[in-house]
Amino acid sequence: MSSATGSFGGGAGKGIRRFVPHLFLAAFSAVFVMPILWLLLTSIKSDKDLYANPPVLFPKQPRWENYVDVFREINFLGMTWNTFFISIMCVIGVLISAPLVAYACSHIEWKGKNVIFALVIGTLLLPYQVTMIPTYIIWGKLGMIGSYMPLILPAFLSAGAGYYIFLLRQFFMTLPVSLIHSAKIDGASELRIYLQILMPLSKPIIATVGVLLFLATWSDFLGPLLYLNNEKDYTLSLGLYAFMQTHYIMWEKLMAASAMFTLPIIVLFFFAQKQFIEGIKLTGIKG
């Protein structure tokens, strides 16, 4: 009898012990998800539901036209394309130039190896504000303000890509030196080692950096704010900012636009989840 009670009690205790973490995790998830849910619900409300008292959580008649209105009132498709174009070009640029320098400060034995790496870390710690004004003036003198050049070209020279060079270099350092060494003994050139040994082994980190970088450029605000002055060239960040300034009480439309701005990122996340999360482990910054 007592043993039966004991085991029953133990079972319940175990059940509770299992249940408690879920309770915490679920409560926290609710906190994190609620704002997004609120965004989605607001995006299909009518302006009457918006300020209703008591507040309406679920609109009785969802107003999907809010989404149509966004397309009608701003050049949403154009802005999406602009944002996509700039992001993809930056990804291509950094993925061409950053692994090269990351290789030069990991597996090439030369005098400048540590100097270059120190410069990379230095750019990481340098506030953007220090270089912002002279860089703007350079682009002004070249007559390129208002074009995409100031947003895209620096990526091809790894400017502002210190963090990504760092991630790539940390990953390269984990690759066995012996592999590269034996290729060198076989007489392979550095370029060949880079292209035929290093790159194939580095697919996971290249994918991770590509995804992180796409995300960062997709969301960038300051760059487009500085350099784009023609509405037809706006990115989504800048376009949404401008839209807010003229439509600041139409929360349902602002939320519909925000939802469409964020959706591609969420889709990308689900497709590239592994790169987002597992990628962190590959970089060696875990300790």
Place this chain on the structure above:
Amino acid sequence: MKRATLTGLLFSSPFLIGFIAFTLYPIGASLVYSFTDFNMFKSPSWVGLDNYRWVFQEKDVWKSIANTLYMVLFATPISLIVGLLLAQMLNMKVRGQSIYRTLYYIPSIVPAIATSLVWMWVLNPKSGLINTALGYLGIRGPNWLLDPVWTKPSLILMGAWGAGGIMIIFLASLQDVPRSLYESAEIDGAGKVRKFLSITLPSISPIILFQLIMGLITYFQYFAQAFMLASMTNSGANQTMAGPEKSLLFYAVLLYREAFVDFRMGHASAMAWVLFLITSIVTYLIFRSSNRWVTYGGD
């Protein structure tokens, strides 16, 4: 030149060209500009230390430094603690871990401008989510982004909501702490708190250092969210970009205003150098203190 040196230079050349054009030259130019009176339309004229004098005498600059330090001092540690707490909870072997992980992570990838918009609406004093929920509990919520006392706590809340990025990195490092360390501590009768303090924290201390420095840099340069909220509060386009009673006037926002709204490039350049100096000193001090609290396990 040695062959290896040539190869090294060749591989580094795209970066080096970019470094010279977009870092080295601008650093020099910005230093020169900081001693000149300069706007986009006339060439710079030398004014000596006038711009630095302005930086130290201008009330708005001090206000913006105070606001920025508030964020650095509170938002950075709070985001780190929330990130670590979430990672620690996820590190318990529970079912559905990957679903929870996704839910915590997604807010951190919502673009800054969209995040600001969402939170403006969530924190709306009358119809917002939070005050509505507080209302059901019989609590009258604050005016959040309209009340100078609550504007920065609102931003900290926004920052904590996006702590998923920090969490992901902590989670990876927690999963890397050797099980054997915990097991031997259990044999010694260590409890949960004890294990966390004497095993978990030291093991992940290099990552705490890394994230601390990245967090400080982010908040010293805090811009997009502040710019968005400040040009919007008091409903409508607010050209001062300062928010209620200048409570949202952050250093990077003021610097932007000086440079690109009022075209006082000299002022802005001096501000940039002061920022550079402050962040360098803070980073240096943290690195120096780190040998006392960061342990690098050799494995």
